[in-house]
Amino acid sequence: MQDISLHILDIIENSVRAKASLIKIEIIREMMRNELIFIIEDDGIGMDYNTLESAQNPFYTSKLERVKKVGLGIPLFKQNAEMCNGRFELESELGKGTKLMAIFQYDHIDRMPLGNMKDTFVGSIIGHPEVDFDIVLKNIELDGTVDEFIFSTREIKKELGDIPLSYPDVMTFIDQLMEEGIKKIKMEEF
Ligand SMILES: Nc1ncnc2c1ncn2[C@@H]1O[C@H](COP(=O)(O)OP(=O)(O)OP(=O)(O)O)[C@@H](O)[C@H]1O
Ligand SMILES: [Mg+2]
Numbered sequence: 154m155q156d157i158s159l160h161i162l163d164i165i166e167n168s169v170r171a172k173a174s175l176i177k178i179e180i181i182r183e184m185m186r187n188e189l190i191f192i193i194e195d196d197g198i199g200m201d202y203n204t205l206e207s208a209q210n211p212f213y214t215s216k217l218e219r220v221k222k223v224g225l226g227i228p229l230f231k232q233n234a235e236m237c238n239g240r241f242e243l244e245s246e247l248g249k250g251t252k253l254m255a256i257f258q259y260d261h262i263d264r265m266p267l268g269n270m271k272d273t274f275v276g277s278i279i280g281h282p283e284v285d286f287d288i289v290l291k292n293i294e295l296d297g298t299v300d301e302f303i304f305s306t307r308e309i310k311k312e313l314g315d316i317p318l319s320y321p322d323v324m325t326f327i328d329q330l331m332e333e334g335i336k337k338i339k340m341e342e343f
Contacts, residue, residue, distance in 0.1 A: 156268025162277070171214055171251065189257045191254065226251075228247070274286070274331055278327060279319065282317065282318040290340060
């Protein structure tokens with residue numbers, strides 16, 4: 154993986170495959186702690202204890218269709234976070250959902266760039282209109298100043314009424330909203 158947005162995309166796809174109806178994503182730059190934090194939570198089918206343990210090791214997958222019989226998404230994300238003096242936590246409950254947290258040392262020399270989060274978000278939202286997304290982006294500066302951007306497809310759907318998310322103007326609207334949010338919290342700097 155060349156950037157963190159590809160990890161996020163993989164985690165979102167895992168949640169979608171787990172039949173999540175709501176995916177919550179939080180990205181926080183915490184300058185006082187020098188951390189870049191990713192929290193992704195879904196209300197999908199969840200994992201039992203064995204699957205949860207296996208998922209954190211390479212070579213486990215429940216995908217049937219695959220040729221290479223390995224699941225690498227989670228282990229690689231974990232490895233990258235830990236390599237950057239960070240942490241990785243995965244919690245799951247069968248029938249309830251799954252929560253993942255990855256923390257990177259923000260200024261670690263090996264930390265990969267964030268990548269194009271806007272396209273990752275917009276692509277996931279448009280690509281999975283049946284799934285709702287709650288996105289919270291936060292920037293906490295050294296002096297404690299907090300900038301926050303909150304986005305919810307449920308709110309947008311409420312406003313849209315009968316107009317589907319796939320409607321071209323809606324896509325443009327979501328794209329612009331996301332771009333403004335990213336600017337507001339200075340995520341280009343992350
Ligand atoms: N959010 C989730 N809910 C339920 N099960 C999950 C979730 N995320 C991962 N899993 C389980 O963990 C396995 C490993 O996930 P991982 O992303 O590492 O590999 P993969 O998705 O199978 O393959 P790859 O990501 O390499 O294409 C999945 O096959 C699935 O069984
Ligand atoms: Mg995966």
